Amino acid sequence: MSEPLIFPDRFLWGAATAAHQVEGNNTTSDWWEWETDPAPKAPLAEPSGIACDHFNRYKDDIALLAKLGLNTYRFSVEWARIEPRQGEFDHEALLHYVDMVDTCLKHGVTPVITLQHFTLPAWVTRAGAWTNPGLPAWFARYTRHVMEHLQDRAPYICTINEPGNMITRGYLGTFPTPPFVRNLDAFDAAAAGVNAAHRNAREVIRELAPGVKVGMAHALQDWHANSGGTPALRWARELHEDRFFAETAEDDFVGVQTYTRLDVNAPRILRHVSAALLRSRRLTQALVLPHLHRQAAAAVPVEGAPDDGIRRTQMGYRWAPEAIEATIRRVAHLFSGKEIVITEHGVATDDDADRVEYLRAGDGYRPTYGLVAVDRTTQDRAVKPSAHWYGDVARTNQMPV
Template identity: 35%
Template sequence: MTKPVAEQTDLSRRTLVTAGLGLAAASSIAAAPGRATAARKTLPNGFWWGTATAAHQIEGNNTNSDFWLAENVKPTLFQEPSLDACDSYHRYGEDIALAAKLGFNAHRFGIEWARIEPEPGKFSAAALDHYQRVMEACHAKGLAPVITFSHWTVPRWFAAMGGFEHPDSPALFARFAERATAKLGPLMAAASTFNEANIARLIQARPESKLIGPAVRAMLAACAKASGSDRFASVLFADLAKSEANQVAAHEQAFQAIKAGPGNFPVGVTISMQDVQGVGEGHRATEIEDQIYGPWIAQAAKADFVGVQTYTRIRVDANGIMPTPKGAELTAAGYEFYPEALGATIRYAARKTGRPIYVTENGIGTDDDTRRIAYIDRAVASMRACIDDGIDVRGYLHWSLLDNYEWVFGYKQRFGLVAVDLKTFKRTPKPSALHLGAMARSSRRLGK
């Protein structure tokens, strides 16, 4: 077992919250003796097994985005710039072929707004053609393209006008969604407007947010100056009082624009959901849930599905969020190793929204791939138990296919099933990739 590492300030997407092939892999996910056979029988037909990625984290050279600027100004919170990332903008065919070879049938990825609309009202036909080729490659390899319209990054010009603090922001985001759907909609299998729409709420709920507040403001001021603007707003570090109502309106307007087609596919929103556990008398778990989810649970309840994105748990007593239990195993990203959180958040999402559920992210930052395999087994077992109990779960998309750019932590944290050499860009599947792929193949072979 990996020894606990010192807790770190939670700043990345996942740290903010905190192998063989064959039938043996499928049976290893059983939560208890006798459960494996029952669990295999309950997976719905057409269940999606796959991986999730984000455009900025894998494509490289996303030079027109707000994050590219934030990575390169001084002062900055980012430990290193993204630069070429995994060069997936050019190597997407290799990545898609690898995912299919591993045994997956779905692939979640982002279409980068900053590439598609690099200047306000100026849409790039070449960028739209590129994402059309990516989706066509997915279909050619038997992967359902699951699209994210905005995975935190926005065009630099949009951030410099105030981002979602600007009153025109809902219409501008909906315009992008409409234009992208007009070109790409017929190829989409599912889509979400925003990735982890509640991320700013989650960050601000954490006690360490007060520590990083001055550094965030200094970085954003540097971005504003570099943009020749008096403001610069980030989705990740949003001022909720100024931006959240506009972002909700942007989701609603974009949802309608995407649903108008072309294409006929489910549209939802993904939410960062942690297993919020109340501890002791007078605990404030419900208060913390309301704080970190805000209006987004209600929005998910009106969508076609909710994307559950879970990594760990949050324990809450009468004083608020508690420290990680002493002696608990921690991931390399500094949060508690707690795979069973996934089952708990699936149950929460089902109870609160009544909508079909896709697990659109679940995974672990670690350099010990045996712990990744253990995490996968236990998390998937908790998901299958939910399905056994009649909850409508339609897919499991693991974060992530590749070791990639982990936002403020750069390339130091590895969540991928596949290692990437950042100099040669060689992809090397880890045992965990074969392990999860075996589950996917076995599930489909059994026809369950």
């Protein structure tokens, strides 16, 4: 008979949120401007609005998380709330996030903080966002205000969430989000800005709270390619992952976030053609980026998936719970001995039994991620069976057979 999988003592079992997705009324952010624009630059399923009203209900939500048996909560502080206008810092907003951290500690929950989770203050995006040479200094200044208030209360700080996803979407148009640019030169400038902002924030955190661990939370894919698709895979991985791994060697941990497997296949005869195409910035700009944009526009809707015989999630992703193992092993190989934190993982499904299956094996509000359902009309919380299952795993520190 198989033995249960037992985890090390003090293993961190948690759940994660992003401020803009759950807090509600993030009115000074660039995403709020996108959502409320009468003629938005890209379609969206629905505005965030009051969202889950977590900004006001966080004490009950954190208490519920602890009651379930989880011992860690990763959440983001919202730069747009803390510095709604350039150089103007909201003291009450800073104290709000301090109280969120203290509420976690009161319930025996380890707080893991993310400083930037996709959204930026609207004034930052109007000023050029990540391409503005001043942004790394602005981000360091913001980080200093946050850390002066938090001090060493939170043992882990993620400076930036999913830099690869954020920049390829915002500057290559793979899934258009602010600032809605599609240009390789702008992408390079933005990626450099993200890396510089991360370095600056890391220095500030180590100055003010030297015992706190610092890293980025990386969106990683379990990439697969045949011979013809290998050049495209290498190009995509360099843009989406490796460019930001360049900053990881000096970090204290690597955050890993994986949801699916991606296959990059093409006829073998096209291998040399695609390699030559991707070596030319002019041709890549003229031919590849429009192709990526067309692919995004034709993405599988969350209401259904193509009848292609492949099991998929509500997001249209290939069902691949084993993908997280592949990406963790890659990170462990690249950064031998460095601490690895799975900062996000899960599945979008309306069948909660699927969620347990997915967790055991390895976006808008319509794709239903999450362990607790929220009625956005009444704001009532409903604990799903998967939350109880996951809480039992956390409480016993072992995976049942």
